[in-house]
Amino acid sequence: MLKDDNRKAMIDKVMKEHNYEESSLLEILHKAQDSYGYLDKILLTYIAKSLTLPPSHVLGVATFYSFFKLKAPGEHVVTGCLGTACYVKSVDDIMTAIEHDFNIKRGGSTPDGKLSLFITRCIGACAMAPNIIVDDEVIGKATKEVVVERVRLALEGGGRRR
Numbered sequence: 001m002l003k004d005d006n007r008k009a010m011i012d013k014v015m016k017e018h019n020y021e022e023s024s025l026l027e028i029l030h031k032a033q034d035s036y037g038y039l040d041k042i043l044l045t046y047i048a049k050s051l052t053l054p055p056s057h058v059l060g061v062a063t064f065y066s067f068f069k070l071k072a073p074g075e076h077v078v079t080g081c082l083g084t085a086c087y088v089k090s091v092d093d094i095m096t097a098i099e100h101d102f103n104i105k106r107g108g109s110t111p112d113g114k115l116s117l118f119i120t121r122c123i124g125a126c127a128m129a130p131n132i133i134v135d136d137e138v139i140g141k142a143t144k145e146v147v148v149e150r151v152r153l154a155l156e157g158g159g160r161r162r
């Protein structure tokens with residue numbers, strides 16, 4: 001089940017704008033990938049259900065195009081919002097600190113598969129900028145210290161929350 005955060009609301013909005021039409025599938029997949037950084041089974045199933053399409057069809061479309069990332073992300077996922085409001089509030093410094101402290105690059109995962117780092121565009125919470133999402137938790141007014149500590153705790157604490 002997808003957590004009910006702003007990212008889900010943004011995908012819902014795009015689907016609604018397109019009247020849940022099958023012809024909008026590609027655009028919706030793009031929006032979903034922009035928001036989450038990748039398309040996993042939960043997300044694809046949710047989209048399929050919303051558009052009343054067979055999940056196999058949605059998966060087929062997503063796998064056909066190479067620009068969609070279906071690669072299983074790390075056990076834990078950190079996503080930084082690089083929208084304008086977050087950018088001006090120095091979200092890039094936080095992302096750089098994560099890259100440095102956890103030896104990871106944006107768009108990639110650690111070799112042990114424990115952590116992935118993605119970027120997204122505005123998640124609709126600009127008032128709380130800069131925003132970083134660790135697993136399903138949106139950390140608003142994020143600082144390097146808080147985020148690095150949160151990631152460390154996630155890595156020590158084990159399983160994914162999504």
Ligand code: FES
Nearest residue numbers: 081083086122125
């Ligand atoms: S720019 Fe990051 S939430 Fe809007």
